[in-house]
Structures are given as C-alpha cells and as structure tokens.
Amino acid sequence: MERALKEHIHNIHSVVINNGINVSFFEKAVPIDICKEIGVTSDCKFVAMVARFSYMKDYKTLIRALLRLDNNVHLLCIGDGPFLNDNKDYAHAMGIGSRVHFLGLRKDVPNLLQGSDVIVLSSEHEGFSISMLEAMSCKKPFIGSNVPGIGDLVRDVALLFEFQDDEGLALCINKVLGDKTLYQNVAERCHSFAKQYDINAVAQKYMCLYKSL
Incomplete structure (x- = not known):
C-alpha cells in the first residue's frame, strides 16, 4: 500500500x-475439547484454518493435503462464504469427508485455535493478515502459503509452502507433528512475531x- x-x-x-490485535485474548484462551465436540478419538490431531470460503483462500489445497496425512489427522474449517458447499462436496469427492469438519462461523475462535495442533492459511494473497497474527498469538505452529502478505512477512518465522502445492503443505504439517523440538521452535517464533503487533x-x-x- x-x-x-x-x-x-x-x-x-x-x-x-x-x-x-489483543495478543493476550488469544494466548490465554481456554482450549476446547475438540475430540469431544466432533466425536473422534483422543489420539486425533487437528489442523485448523480460519478464513472465508472464497477462491482466494484456497481451502481445496488444504483438503488435498489431508489425503497425504495420517488418518488420525483431521481438518477444522472455520468460516462461511459462497464456496462453502463447493468445498464440502470436494471433501466428500476426495473420500475424506469424515475427516474434514466445517464448523461455520464461531464466536469461540480463540478457544478452537488453542484446541488445535497446527494452524494453516493457504491464501492466494493477503494484505497484512490479522488471522495470521491471531493464529500465531495462540503459540501454535503457523504454516502459510508463500505469497505476498504472508511469505514476505514471516519467511524466517513460520513454515511456508508454495501456493496450491498440497504435497508441500502436507510435508510442512508432517514435519511439525512429527518433531516436538521443531514444533516448539516454530510455535515460539510465531508467538514472538505476533507480540510485536x-x-x-x-x-x-x-x-x-x-x-x-
């Protein structure tokens, strides 16, 4: 600008x-018991994305990435928009409808993010993303698409994947879920970045x- x-x-x-943003509002939020809410076993892991269902947010890449992850990894889609039903149909067509949970508009987003394991934003482009800061404030690993408004801001902070590269996204998710030290390091870097704002x-x-x- x-x-x-x-x-x-x-x-x-x-x-x-x-x-x-009010960082403490997100970092101090009480986690929701997501396993109980959606009725899955306690060994499940949750990847969350908070975004409007529009083309530029590109939920479909995240849905495809889920195909490359273990069956106990579930996706939480938080938001509404004109492409909501299209993405629901896409998840079922991919055969993973039971692992993709469309939660709609929620007033307890900080609690949902705190109950998640990894937070993703797979946008085509962003301005200065408030949802990215909110995710980072929860001290969770943030994974974003390497596009203007994300990659140029957090290249040395978060994990990045190329736009629409579901294989690259799945690799990033697997890395943090499979390595506790990396998970903690990325989460702490993200939290420190958010605190600046x-x-x-x-x-x-x-x-x-x-x-x-």
Missing part, C-alpha cells in the same frame, strides 16, 4: 503502522508518531 501511494504521490513522507505496542507507535509531528 505504501508503494502504491508513492507511485501516485511523489516525494511524500510516509510512516507505516500495521494493524494490531500487540495492540498496546501498535498504540505506542501511534503515540510516538503524534509526538514527533
């Missing part, structure tokens, strides 16, 4: 302050900017 502004208004001085830190940046004028 800053680059686009400078292309239209030359010699302008600008300062970028990204949006912030806590609402209090962002408010302080605004105060500093006002005082400098």
